[in-house]
Amino acid sequence: MHKYFGPIAGIFFLALHASAVSDVTEIVASHAHGQTFITWKDASDGDAGSNIHYAVYRSTETITPATLSKAEKRVWNIPQNSGQIYTFVFSNSGKPVDRSNPAIPGYVIEAGKPPIPSGHGLAVITPDKPGQAYYAVVAESAGSACGAIVPGKNATQQPVDESPAPLSL
Secondary structure (H helix, E strand, C coil): CCCCHHHHHHHHHHHHHHHHCCCCEEEEEEEECCEEEEEEECCCCHHHHCCCEEEEEEECCCCCCCCHHHCEEEEEEEECCCCECCCCCECCCCCECCCCCCCCCECCCCCCCCCCCCCEEEEEECCCCCEEEEEEEEEEECCEECCCCCECCCECCCCEEECCCCCCC
């Protein structure tokens, strides 16, 4: 074997892995009953997305590459297909159920609307004060971002009007 084959093969593998991860798209944020629901299309499906997690950022100003560092990272380590109903059910083998199974139904976040499709994510944020907020979703692998912020694609372009729900005990 040629002495350069190993490093070249490693670079080739990393390039293939990086190209298998696309950007997060189709972000939508809506607010109801004191909670903001953020949905998006995952960056990658199946095995290509198995090591990808998502982080949701919130800000009072539009989130762009230049303003991301000022945004608050509200939720992170969200697995792929988080829009599917998943109750930590384990198979008979003791391993978690495959989250990429399109037969697992998605959550319904608005009455009368269809469930969130397979290959999409969901995060729910409870705001602590009334106001307007922008959101962005970033794919991460090993804690590092895999794509750029693109308003209208993985960052909202319009603010969401938010108001906390009263607490009842």
